[in-house]
Amino acid sequence: MALLCFQSLRMLRSGIRCMSQNAQLVSLTVNDKTGVATLSLQRPPVNSLNLELLTEISSALTEATDNNSRGLILTSTNDGVFSAGLDILEMYKPNLDRVKEFWTKLQETWIKLYQTAYPTVAVINGHSPAGGCLLALSCEHRIMVKNFTIGLNETRLGIVAPPWFIASMVNVIGQRQSERALTLGHMFTTEEAKNVGLIDEIVQNKAEGTTQAEAFIQKFAKIPFQARSLTKTWLRNKTVESLVKNREDDLNMFLQVVTQPNAQESLGHYIQSLKNKATK
Numbered sequence: 001m002a003l004l005c006f007q008s009l010r011m012l013r014s015g016i017r018c019m020s021q022n023a024q025l026v027s028l029t030v031n032d033k034t035g036v037a038t039l040s041l042q043r044p045p046v047n048s049l050n051l052e053l054l055t056e057i058s059s060a061l062t063e064a065t066d067n068n069s070r071g072l073i074l075t076s077t078n079d080g081v082f083s084a085g086l087d088i089l090e091m092y093k094p095n096l097d098r099v100k101e102f103w104t105k106l107q108e109t110w111i112k113l114y115q116t117a118y119p120t121v122a123v124i125n126g127h128s129p130a131g132g133c134l135l136a137l138s139c140e141h142r143i144m145v146k147n148f149t150i151g152l153n154e155t156r157l158g159i160v161a162p163p164w165f166i167a168s169m170v171n172v173i174g175q176r177q178s179e180r181a182l183t184l185g186h187m188f189t190t191e192e193a194k195n196v197g198l199i200d201e202i203v204q205n206k207a208e209g210t211t212q213a214e215a216f217i218q219k220f221a222k223i224p225f226q227a228r229s230l231t232k233t234w235l236r237n238k239t240v241e242s243l244v245k246n247r248e249d250d251l252n253m254f255l256q257v258v259t260q261p262n263a264q265e266s267l268g269h270y271i272q273s274l275k276n277k278a279t280k
């Protein structure tokens with residue numbers, strides 16, 4: 001409690017204000033001087049995206065809009081893992097009602113993040129496989145700390161990246177590079193990701209990443225907000241519409257693929273291999 005008060009006091013002095021008071025799995029703060037919001041994922045141990053975390057991310061994105069944020073930095077409180085992607089336990093031997101809600105919330109969160117009116121920057125301060133990579137790809141600018149990995153590795157798990165995951169990558173690195181990366185399930189090192197254009201900047205640490213992210217958002221200070229946001233909407237509309245118009249089909253396809261016995265078997269082996277690795 002004392003620590004909380006001390007932290008709040010320190011944040012107030014530096015002009016950082018806490019939003020999302022009820023959130024537990026994310027923190028949302030805003031810098032009152034710049035109007036830039038920071039959304040930090042904080043679901044230990046690896047920010048895997050379960051229904052509850054997705055719900056909090058989605059609410060925080062709306063709150064940043066309602067608060068007229070000038071920009072948003074997406075990052076993790078865990079220096080080591082940005083996000084481990086979708087929580088595999090949501091997809092393994094799933095409860096049907098819950099897994100439907102989970103996928104629908106994932107769709108909603110992606111649509112919101114992909115279309116925010118404000119500029120978005122991912123400060124990728126750790127590994128970022130699969131759904132973690134999707135979050136980063138949905139931002140407008142990606143800054144990554146050295147010595148980590150990022151990519152859409154679904155095929156390695158025996159599952160398939162849905163078309164909107166694929167489109168998010170194609171829009172950033174193009175068809176040829178995406179085809180190679182996705183079919184192999186390749187995880188790029190920070191250096192490789194920079195070379196292929198998957199990320200825009202390499203930094204030494206999160207603090208440097210945050211400074212660079214603020215500088216990126218500051219570039220838009222003199223660009224009229226609505227002109228910018230409408231341009232972004234039109235640039236991204238085709239990609240988003242392809243999901244918006246087919247959400248039910250996408251959900252059904254996901255349920256069909258993920259409940260296949262061979263997909264369940266692959267997920268089961270994968271969970272076990274992660275557990276074995278963790279206990280070594």
Ligand SMILES: CCCCC/C=C\CCC/C=C/CC(=O)SCCNC(=O)CCNC(=O)[C@H](O)C(C)(C)COP(=O)(O)OP(=O)(O)OC[C@H]1O[C@@H](n2cnc3c(N)ncnc32)[C@H](O)[C@@H]1OP(=O)(O)O
Pocket residue numbers: 045046048080081083084085086087088089127129130131132153154157159160161162163249250251253254257258271274275277278279
């Ligand atoms: C139109 C429709 C098309 C069809 C759709 C069909 C199919 C569905 C497509 C679904 C798409 C899925 C995308 C995904 O995001 S799948 C998830 C992919 N994620 C991964 O492969 C990452 C796995 N994790 C790791 O590689 C590592 O954990 C790490 C992120 C590099 C971090 O390493 P480290 O810090 O060393 O941590 P540990 O490995 O020791 O893990 C700690 C702890 O966390 C558990 N865990 C890790 N990742 C996940 C996860 N994604 N979900 C749930 N749990 C995870 C791990 O098991 C350890 O647990 P214990 O402490 O209990 O042992």
